[in-house]
Amino acid sequence: MEVLDITREHCPMTFVKTKLRLSKMKRGERVEILLCEGEPLDNVPKSVTEQGDKVIGIAHLKSGIHSVVIEKC
Template sequence: MSESASTTTSQPIPDAQLDLRGTPCPINFVRTKLRLEQMETGALLEVWLDPGEPIEQVPHSLKVEGYPIEGLEDRGEFFALQVRRSVQQ
């Protein structure tokens, strides 16, 4: 009878997760980019980021680099950013 399970069914399941809570900028962006480069084309990475500068800077920097942002969810104490390893990289 878990209601939380039904709320996550609309989100695509990530191929990998990267917990960068507590990691400062720009290290969190660099680690995200390195992890994406290790993944197969089309794979989905979910990155956990702190509020404030990390959630403001990392998605923007990824977009500039050409990575498609698939989703961003506020989970209370952190944000879950979903980004795809596209063909261009």
């Protein structure tokens, strides 16, 4: 599974970069997104779901950093 680190990005670039990565993936493939808590953690999973893809899981990794695993649908 590929990892996309967007911890240094700010909204709306967090979702833009996530969407670009998903556009290059095939159905059923997964990507792990590393992002910061707050607005990115609130918005990226919500936007991905609204777009029709699936959030497999969200995990807290370390201070302020989270992992979101997304499956391309």
